[in-house]
Amino acid sequence: MSDPIDIILGPDNLTIKVHFLNEDYVEKVYLMEQASYPDAWSKGLFYSEINSKNGKFFIFIANDNLIGYAGYWLANDEAHITKFTVAPEYRRKGLGKLFMNYIFKKAKQDKAKEIILEVRENNLPARLLYEKMGFETIGVRYRYYVRIQENAVVMKKILDDISIEE
DSSP: OOOOSEEEEOGGGOEEEEEEOOHHHHHHHHHHHHHHOTTOOOHHHHHHHHTOSSEEEEEEEETTEEEEEEEEEEETTEEEEEEEEEOGGGTTSSHHHHHHHHHHHHHHHTTOSEEEEEEETTOHHHHHHHHHTTOEEEEEEEEEEGGGTEEEEEEEEEOTTOOOOO
């Protein structure tokens, strides 16, 4: 694997290497996706993110293991989070907040002024995390998750208060 684009320090001094998604990790990302979501993305969708001109897709590696991934698309001054996942065995340890702050910083570096996302209406742990991180509910997309017939809550955060200083 290529050199990381960033190294961030996680809870308990966990060293996390951040890479852009590449072919070597699509299978691992796909398997984590399948384990995490009833409406998982296909492998093809992940492959399409590798060379996306409209966004970025990051993977988070610790001790040579994939522990999470996140991506966003850019449109004008808005970043739209497409995927945000922490590996099941690493959840509830502060990594969601760490990874989200990383996404905020990267999106702001890309000149985004706000960031939006959709989250399953019944995914209360994720919704609580997003609310704690300053997202506000701005709407509902009815039956957005077609395969599972679940609504999506649309949330937005203004990035004005996010520092991009190193």
